[in-house]
Amino acid sequence: AIRVDTAATGPDISDSMYGLFLEDINFAADGGLYAELVRNRSFEFGPADHASYTPMTAWSEASRGGATGTAAVVNDGERLNETNRQYLRLSLAGDGAGAGAGFGVRNAGFFTGMEITEGDAYDFSVWARTDRPAGTELRVSLGTEDGTPLAADAAVSVADDTWTKYTGTLTATASAADGSLTVTAGGAGTVRLDMVSLFPQDTFLGRENGLRRDLAEHIAALEPGFLRFPGGCLVNTGTHEGYQAPDWPRERSYQWKETVGPVEERAVNHNFWGYNQSYGLGYYEYFQFAEDIGAMPLPVVPALVTGCGENRATDDPALLARHVQDTLDLIEFANGPATSEWGAVRARMGHPEPFGMTHLAVGNEENLPDAFMERFAEFREAIEDAHPGITVISNSGPSASGPTFDRAWELNRQAGVDMVDEHYYQSPAWFLANNERYDSYDREGPDVFLGEYASRDNRFANALAEAAFMTGLERNADVVRLASYAPLLAHSQGTQWRPDLIWFDNDASWGSASYEVQKLFATNTGDEVVPSRATASPGREAPITGAVGLGTWATSAAYDDVAVTAADGRTLLADDFSAGTGQWSPTTGAGTWGVENGALVQSDLTSTENMLVAGDPAWSDYDLELTATKRAG
Ligand code: AHR
Numbered sequence: 001a002i003r004v005d006t007a008a009t010g011p012d013i014s015d016s017m018y019g020l021f022l023e024d025i026n027f028a029a030d031g032g033l034y035a036e037l038v039r040n041r042s043f044e045f046g047p048a049d050h051a052s053y054t055p056m057t058a059w060s061e062a063s064r065g066g067a068t069g070t071a072a073v074v075n076d077g078e079r080l081n082e083t084n085r086q087y088l089r090l091s092l093a094g095d096g097a098g099a100g101a102g103f104g105v106r107n108a109g110f111f112t113g114m115e116i117t118e119g120d121a122y123d124f125s126v127w128a129r130t131d132r133p134a135g136t137e138l139r140v141s142l143g144t145e146d147g148t149p150l151a152a153d154a155a156v157s158v159a160d161d162t163w164t165k166y167t168g169t170l171t172a173t174a175s176a177a178d179g180s181l182t183v184t185a186g187g188a189g190t191v192r193l194d195m196v197s198l199f200p201q202d203t204f205l206g207r208e209n210g211l212r213r214d215l216a217e218h219i220a221a222l223e224p225g226f227l228r229f230p231g232g233c234l235v236n237t238g239t240h241e242g243y244q245a246p247d248w249p250r251e252r253s254y255q256w257k258e259t260v261g262p263v264e265e266r267a268v269n270h271n272f273w274g275y276n277q278s279y280g281l282g283y284y285e286y287f288q289f290a291e292d293i294g295a296m297p298l299p300v301v302p303a304l305v306t307g308c309g310e311n312r313a314t315d316d317p318a319l320l321a322r323h324v325q326d327t328l329d330l331i332e333f334a335n336g337p338a339t340s341e342w343g344a345v346r347a348r349m350g351h352p353e354p355f356g357m358t359h360l361a362v363g364n365e366e367n368l369p370d371a372f373m374e375r376f377a378e379f380r381e382a383i384e385d386a387h388p389g390i391t392v393i394s395n396s397g398p399s400a401s402g403p404t405f406d407r408a409w410e411l412n413r414q415a416g417v418d419m420v421d422e423h424y425y426q427s428p429a430w431f432l433a434n435n436e437r438y439d440s441y442d443r444e445g446p447d448v449f450l451g452e453y454a455s456r457d458n459r460f461a462n463a464l465a466e467a468a469f470m471t472g473l474e475r476n477a478d479v480v481r482l483a484s485y486a487p488l489l490a491h492s493q494g495t496q497w498r499p500d501l502i503w504f505d506n507d508a509s510w511g512s513a514s515y516e517v518q519k520l521f522a523t524n525t526g527d528e529v530v531p532s533r534a535t536a537s538p539g540r541e542a543p544i545t546g547a548v549g550l551g552t553w554a555t556s557a558a559y560d561d562v563a564v565t566a567a568d569g570r571t572l573l574a575d576d577f578s579a580g581t582g583q584w585s586p587t588t589g590a591g592t593w594g595v596e597n598g599a600l601v602q603s604d605l606t607s608t609e610n611m612l613v614a615g616d617p618a619w620s621d622y623d624l625e626l627t628a629t630k631r632a633g
Pocket of ligand 1: 233
């Protein structure tokens with residue numbers, strides 16, 4: 001029964017209560033939402049980023065009509081600009097026969113290749129120069145892996161030896177999932193190329209340098225109240241320290257200024273999640289996207305103190321002061337008049353009107369609350385002095401409870417912080433058991449921004465547990481002002497973290513069960529809570545007695561024939577790790593495993609491990625038995 005107390009009044013629910021967190025994890029941006037089809041378009045990849053990377057990652061040499069030459073990526077004084085350090089130098093023999101003979105390179109795109117649709121138009125562009133006095137003709141072609149043409153070639157005449165942007169359009173005459181782009185140069189001499197790009201014209205709202213339409217539409221359909229970006233662990237930490245060193249040492253934390261302005265002047269960054277991001281989807285595009293989907297923009301800036309497995313804080317006051325100033329500049333970029341220094345950058349990019357930012361978070365998941373709060377105070381004071389209308393959001397570390405969490409909340413309360421960002425990834429059982437989490441939160445203390453949460457899998461049962469939990473968020477809408485599931489996007493062939501809200505590959509995209517729950521809540525947000533109480537007798541008991549588990553696994557490879565069996569003999573889970581695939585994650589490593597509510601869960605995750613939950617899709621009351629055989633040897 002549901003009893004509604006019509007005489008009582010509950011808290012107002014903020015219009016922006018249910019929002020989104022967009023981080024470039026799982027190839028969410030490059031290879032995903034950012035519609036660029038060329039991977040490593042500016043030849044900046046290298047082994048300093050990732051052992052498997054070279055400057056020619058995704059590229060191979062190509063020849064037409066038997067022409068020969070050499071293709072080398074170089075980093076010298078002839079570069080396009082100081083942030084785009086490397087470029088491709090083609091040394092052409094001038095041989096070959098037939099119209100369009102030439103030597104050059106081919107780009108295979110992301111994962112399985114470029115998804116090309118018959119009838120669609122694709123914008124090609126390249127920065128180029130030639131030392132041949134008569135100029136050089138570039139041939140641009142779209143084809144499949146086996147060389148079948150997908151469009152009529154385009155010809156581009158490179159006029160002289162100054163870096164110039166050349167453009168063209170290719171209209172697909174056939175569809176393919178393994179498309180690639182080839183650029184060859186005819187004649188002899190030296191040709192230099194950089195920023196080789198191919199974009200579908202059919203982007204979200206037709207924007208240039210835009211977003212993949214299907215993904216953006218899935219996101220827009222959630223009618224999000226806010227958009228938190230660009231991370232996550234991505235913001236505070238990265239593995240690009242020393243990237244392109246020693247001639248161009250860079251900082252580890254995310255630098256918003258590197259992500260705005262002309263795309264050819266933006267840096268390439270090796271991100272926390274282990275792959276390179278082009279910053280083509282940068283701060284301007286995030287703000288624009290938030291505006292396009294009616295979401296309040298909510299950027300996160302690095303606090304120079306970090307958790308995410310590192311636990312370190314800067315002791316460099318000059319660096320801290322510079323980041324504080326960068327944050328003030330960011331507010332000017334978002335909100336300043338077009339005549340201000342950073343407002344003018346925004347205006348030049350196409351948006352003279354301010355974006356109207358009202359909230360900004362400093363830091364993400366800090367594990368060192370005392371060190372964090374000292375530095376946070378400097379950001380907050382400077383922001384509140386210069387921009388009193390901005391809500392500066394703090395955080396409570398990476399977990400839902402524990403000493404770090406408690407200390408962070410104590411300090412946030414003492415400091416009278418407006419809003420605290422909480423994060424947690426837990427089992428469905430935890431979400432069900434914690435529906436009343438916020439009932440006892442201090443109404444006089446800081447508001448809560450639940451910036452990241454998810455139960456550990458993408459099954460129906462997870463979505464159900466999240467929905468139940470969200471009724472508790474809503475009941476406490478006077479304390480919980482904003483909430484976002486995380487992560488938002490995952491390429492099925494480039495996943496570092498699961499579960500995720502929206503899945504995709506190069507061709508298609510689909511929402512998880514949790515997506516439907518988020519959509520249900522976000523598109524039906526009430527104005528105020530009407531106090532009510534639901535009572536019911538469970539039809540069945542749930543006699544899963546404690547966790548059955550293997551304890552701590554040395555390594556999954558040490559076991560064969562792992563199975564979870566129900567009392568009726570039905571096998572709920574079974575796998576032989578020898579295949580390395582199957583319903584058990586291929587990345588399953590050392591971990592503590594147990595069974596909760598019919599699902600096998602890994603319970604000692606760190607933030608960088610996959611969150612695997614494999615289980616029976618139904619909430620069930622099986623007696624479970626977990627068996628495994630130790631692999632011989
Ligand atoms: O959402 C994925 C990651 O989870 C975020 O980057 C980080 O803040 C958290 O640990």
